[in-house]
Amino acid sequence: MDTLGLVESRSIAAGVNLADGMVKVAQVELVRAGTICSGRYFICLGGDRQAVQTAVSHAEQSGSALAGSYVISGVSPQVLAVLKKSVQPGTPGALGVVECRTVSAGIAAADAAVKRSGISLLRLVTGQGINGKSYFVFSGDVASVQEAADAAKTALGRHLIESVVIARPDASVVRALTSGVR
Structure with a gap:
C-alpha cells in the first residue's frame, strides 16, 4: 500500500x-x-x-x-505505524503538538511533517472524544521539531487550530501524551 x-x-x-x-x-x-x-x-x-x-x-x-x-x-511508514498504534516513544529533545480542525487534515499534515523533517511521529488522535478534531505528537531535536511544525502549519492552512514546540519536555508530559499518565 x-x-x-x-x-x-x-x-x-x-x-x-x-x-x-x-x-x-x-x-x-x-x-x-x-x-x-x-x-x-x-x-x-x-x-x-x-x-x-x-x-x-x-x-x-x-x-x-x-x-x-x-x-x-508515498505515505510515510511512520503515519501507517501510528495509525496502527505501534509506536514506542523515547525521551525526546523536543516535542511538537499540532491540533487540527478535522481528522483528514490532521493525517495529511502529519504525513507532510514527517516527510519534511527528521522527526519521530509518536501519536495521532483522530476525532473521537474531541469534537471531530485531531492532533498529532512528534519528537526530535528542537530544529527538526520546529521544521516539522512549520510544515504542518503550511499543510493545514485554515485547518490549523494550534501548534506548539516544547524544548526538553518533562518525561511525565511525554508519557501523558503518548500513552497516558502512569
Whole structure:
C-alpha cells in the first residue's frame, strides 16, 4: 500500500454509503471506517495511487457534504505505524503538538511533517472524544521539531487550530501524551 485516501463525511449515513461506493468503484482496501465526534463518518482506504484517486473522486463527486478529502501518495511508514498504534516513544529533545480542525487534515499534515523533517511521529488522535478534531505528537531535536511544525502549519492552512514546540519536555508530559499518565 503506497497511497492513502481520506474522506470525512459530515453525515454518518452518507459516510457509510460513500465507503461502500468507494470500495466498489476501485480496487482499494478499507483500512478504517467509522463514526467520529460531531456526527461525522471517517473513511481511510489504501492501495495504488490510481485506485485510491478513483475512490476519493467518487466521494468528492457524490454530492455528499464532506468535511475533507485527501489522497496521500508515498505515505510515510511512520503515519501507517501510528495509525496502527505501534509506536514506542523515547525521551525526546523536543516535542511538537499540532491540533487540527478535522481528522483528514490532521493525517495529511502529519504525513507532510514527517516527510519534511527528521522527526519521530509518536501519536495521532483522530476525532473521537474531541469534537471531530485531531492532533498529532512528534519528537526530535528542537530544529527538526520546529521544521516539522512549520510544515504542518503550511499543510493545514485554515485547518490549523494550534501548534506548539516544547524544548526538553518533562518525561511525565511525554508519557501523558503518548500513552497516558502512569
